[in-house]
Amino acid sequence: MPERPGSKVGVVVLPDVRGLHAYYRDLTVRLAELGWEAVTIDYFGRTVEGEDRSDTFDFMPEVQKATPEGIAADVVAGVSHLRALGVEQVFTLGFCFGGSYSWRQSADTPGLAGCIGFYGRSSIPLPVVDQMTAPLLMLVAGADAHIPVEDPKQLAEVVPVPADLVVFDGMPHSFFDRTAPEHTQACEQAWGHLIGFVASNS
Numbered sequence: 048m049p050e051r052p053g054s055k056v057g058v059v060v061l062p063d064v065r066g067l068h069a070y071y072r073d074l075t076v077r078l079a080e081l082g083w084e085a086v087t088i089d090y091f092g093r094t095v096e097g098e099d100r101s102d103t104f105d106f107m108p109e110v111q112k113a114t115p116e117g118i119a120a121d122v123v124a125g126v127s128h129l130r131a132l133g134v135e136q137v138f139t140l141g142f143c144f145g146g147s148y149s150w151r152q153s154a155d156t157p158g159l160a161g162c163i164g165f166y167g168r169s170s171i172p173l174p175v176v177d178q179m180t181a182p183l184l185m186l187v188a189g190a191d192a193h194i195p196v197e198d199p200k201q202l203a204e205v206v207p208v209p210a211d212l213v214v215f216d217g218m219p220h221s222f223f224d225r226t227a228p229e230h231t232q233a234c235e236q237a238w239g240h241l242i243g244f245v246a247s248n249s
Contacts, residue, residue: 048079051083122152
């Protein structure tokens with residue numbers, strides 16, 4: 048929660064395949080420092096006992112159990128939590144696995160102000176593209192060894208909503224959650240795009 052309560056902007060964070068890893072707990076605090084209400088969902092709360100999401104957590108078997116319907120239900124729960132705090136404009140923000148599903152929430156979760164995704168795949172949102180209603184911010188790593196730039200571009204070309212696709216040339220997958228000095232400028236630019244997108248859609 049931000050220091051000053053009563054923010055009209057809220058963010059539901061969709062982590063990468065690691066789930067509610069410490070990085071995303073810290074990111075939620077960072078978003079609150081921007082003055083936004085923020086909550087991060089846990090994909091694996093239905094299938095895993097306990098809250099261990101450390102680097103030793105075996106997440107892939109749990110990822111295989113995740114479904115679009117379950118993730119949408121978790122997002123709706125996050126949205127409801129934020130609206131109960133008085134938030135009026137809710138955004139989703141996701142990374143990789145969560146980036147793909149953040150874009151998909153433009154269709155799966157009605158009433159969102161916008162859907163932001165880092166390094167997502169088009170295959171997850173494409174089946175519901177005709178149902179999208181919220182604008183997209185698509186933050187793409189230009190040197191992603193896992194997801195070629197052409198993949199999210201394919202989605203941006205067919206969505207029926209405004210889609211701002213930003214390619215960070217030379218950046219690897221997951222550059223935003225790394226501390227290497229060569230990623231600093233791109234991370235700052237990504238923050239700027241994120242903040243600008245929220246401001247223009249609030």
